[in-house]
Amino acid sequence: MDESSPTPPPLPSDPSIPLPQIVPPPPTVPHPSKLLWFLAGLAILILGILVGYAATNVLSQSKKPSDDATTSSQKSSTNFSQLTSSPTPLPDGASAKEGAPTLATGADLFAQWITYTNDKHKFSFTYPQELSYLNDYLDKNTQIYGNLLLQNFDGSKPRKELTSDFQMGIWLNKDDGTPLANHPKQWEKELGKLPIEYITVGGINAIKGFSEQKYQAVPTVWFSKNDDSYMIQLSHPNSTNKIWFDQILSTFKFTE
Numbered sequence: 001m002d003e004s005s006p007t008p009p010p011l012p013s014d015p016s017i018p019l020p021q022i023v024p025p026p027p028t029v030p031h032p033s034k035l036l037w038f039l040a041g042l043a044i045l046i047l048g049i050l051v052g053y054a055a056t057n058v059l060s061q062s063k064k065p066s067d068d069a070t071t072s073s074q075k076s077s078t079n080f081s082q083l084t085s086s087p088t089p090l091p092d093g094a095s096a097k098e099g100a101p102t103l104a105t106g107a108d109l110f111a112q113w114i115t116y117t118n119d120k121h122k123f124s125f126t127y128p129q130e131l132s133y134l135n136d137y138l139d140k141n142t143q144i145y146g147n148l149l150l151q152n153f154d155g156s157k158p159r160k161e162l163t164s165d166f167q168m169g170i171w172l173n174k175d176d177g178t179p180l181a182n183h184p185k186q187w188e189k190e191l192g193k194l195p196i197e198y199i200t201v202g203g204i205n206a207i208k209g210f211s212e213q214k215y216q217a218v219p220t221v222w223f224s225k226n227d228d229s230y231m232i233q234l235s236h237p238n239s240t241n242k243i244w245f246d247q248i249l250s251t252f253k254f255t256e
Helices: 031-061 067-072 106-111 243-250
Strands: 116-119 123-127 133-136 145-153 167-174 195-201 205-213 216-225 228-234
Touching: 123 243, 167 243, 195 216, 205 228
Parallel strands: none
Antiparallel strands: 116 123, 133 145, 145 167, 167 228, 195 205, 205 216, 216 228
């Protein structure tokens, strides 16, 4: 007989004798101290994750100031460059219009320019005499606001566009408090992000960027004065006389 395999006791043959009850072992209950340590560790882990997320969010906000904060400190922190105080000559041989004589230079150029004055909005500027087509809807319009177009071609007749065409537009509206930096941003969806420059026009802080004409980016300047919002645009995208744009802006003055 194999002693390594004991024989179980025989079951009773008499059914009246009850079988022995098998009592299952009691369930294993974690030790209270171990459970508490586990819960405390889990709570510390969750708290650490929440604190880390909050700290990261605060740090990112501090590194990226809001537009309002940028706007409020704009005048004190932005360097506004002054445009040239007087018109500069075009390069030798440059012409304002195909077939036109070469422009004069230096003081002679400035002497030949024409002065425009708007008594309603109290501003003036000078412009080359070659820009002989001036459509002024600022004074003619029965509304307070309107626009002015200055160009060297007759736009009322069908014609072929030339690269020498020059058209400059001035639009006035009631100032709605839009920050300077937001004006060129309004065109980023159509044009993408393009360079901007902070300048002064007639002693007023302005921003120079780009807007759109004929699906092309054109230089544009925005500023506000006396509750009026100005947008001055080089409206002809193919103009080869872009230097006139800055020259005219440099003569811009407010008479009040």
